[in-house]
Amino acid sequence: MNTALSYYFNEEHEAFRQTIKQFLKKEAEPHIDQWEQEGKIPREFWKKFGEMGYFGLAYPEAYGGSDLDFFYTVVMIEEVSKVFSGGLAITAAVQTCMSTPYIFHHGSEYLKEEFMRPAIAGDKIGCIGITEPGAGSDVQNIQTRAIKEGDYYILNGSKTFITNGIYGHFVILVCKTNPNAGAAGVSLLVLDLNSEGITKNKLKKLGWHSSDTAELHFDNVKVPTKNLLGEEGKGFYYLMGGLQLERLAGSIMGYAACEGMLEYGMEYMRQREAFGRPINKFQVLRHRVAQMAAEIEATKFYVLQTCRMHNEKKYAVKESSISKLLASELADKTAYQVLQFFGGYGYMEEYKIARAFRDSRIGTIGGGTSEIMREIIAKMVIDDANYDRATSNEKSSNEEQKPTTVEGIFATLPSRFKKEKAAGKNLSVLFKFDTANYLVQINDGHLDIQSNANNEQASADCIVETNDETYIAVETGKINPQEAFMTGKIKVSELMKMMEFGGLFKRL
């Protein structure tokens, strides 16, 4: 094994790689041309994929998963990205990294049993439904509405470009449950795609031919309120957390596709002769290969380092955005250059590079465009101070009565504590500020706040680090918490724990 790679992958990971490689060689590769032509991968394949445990690598055994570290998922995505069918790779990635994680992190037991367990088993395929005809990059502007009526939400609106939306079984639907509340009105519902009132239209597209991409219309669809993920109004927040994994999966797909394409190209160059010698003897082409190999390896290590951060449960917004930007743009460039090695044959359907060329084009668009990645990175690198005012927080008319010091805000915690909701919960958060620390502990409905807690001694479930000014601005609704996270003004060691903690207190 490459010694540098062994920093990320151990022998068990590599043994697992051999197993999934063999599985794909036998069960997928002989059929890919047909699946690409038919625009569909048969259910039976995904059932076998589930039975092999590939959909549940990182999930607890209690739900049929294998409870393994994130690098097994990395291996799985690498290998599905090397079979020269982006459509196959994206279905596996959407299932494991873009839809089921929301149920795992925020779903009730009912939702886990109804949707996550069958998804892990390969019986149900999931989707993520964010994009709408009028809102892609601008997620906050989505118009799909779910208005509560008794035990149901009544859903109206449209989604577009939804991967797995035709043959899939459920969608994690991003919608507005309170259309007047901006980002705080966004919620996530798990919608059964067989519900009455859904119209589906299969879209024709440039690449990813074996994957189904759908336009979905919702006409008074009844969604049970028990299908709400987490809490109403927290959808945007959940999405910000989930998108990091989505972008990381896209990054792994990007560099792995590059490796597959370069290897395929080099094999061709060894065999193809021009001017009496193999074309891999021409210096200009050798240097092009060398340059590509260097860029792919550098990008891969950056992405793997970000995977390591993810594995250690760090909220790596900047790193995930950089990974996605670099890996997806490199995949596009690699496809272009490797196709050139093939000359006219590269333009022919019977050569896999033609398909890879088509498939790579989506990488810089789906899951957040390159421009949006640069926006996020620019905000973090340049440290733009132009924060939007919070659209989420219900602004109180008596703004002046809100506390203006960290001490003052912590003094309000007992009166804002949702004691009943905290029953049975054990959670501790250490807040580190410029001049003071606070350890907030919740033990089965009891709240305990220690000021100036000793950093070394306090072992907390989550550590929040920020300065006084930012914290006060977030708490009093002057800046958007997502913006504060995404620009690195607030560092949160465990985002999910922090969300859980935040849900136990009323807003100021």
Ligand SMILES: Cc1cc2nc3c(=O)[nH]c(=O)nc-3n(C[C@H](O)[C@H](O)[C@H](O)COP(=O)(O)OP(=O)(O)OC[C@H]3O[C@@H](n4cnc5c(N)ncnc54)[C@H](O)[C@@H]3O)c2cc1C
């Ligand atoms: C094959 C395929 C599969 C997909 N799968 C899914 C899926 O499963 N689920 C899902 O929800 N979505 C999915 N998408 C949608 C995808 O995520 C969006 O297409 C993407 O986020 C861009 O949104 P948009 O197409 O509306 O482009 P727009 O947001 O309209 O952007 C148009 C152009 O303007 C640029 N732009 C926009 N805002 C800014 C800005 N602030 N600064 C600079 N430039 C900007 C964009 O980068 C882009 O170049 C898929 C798309 C495709 C093509």
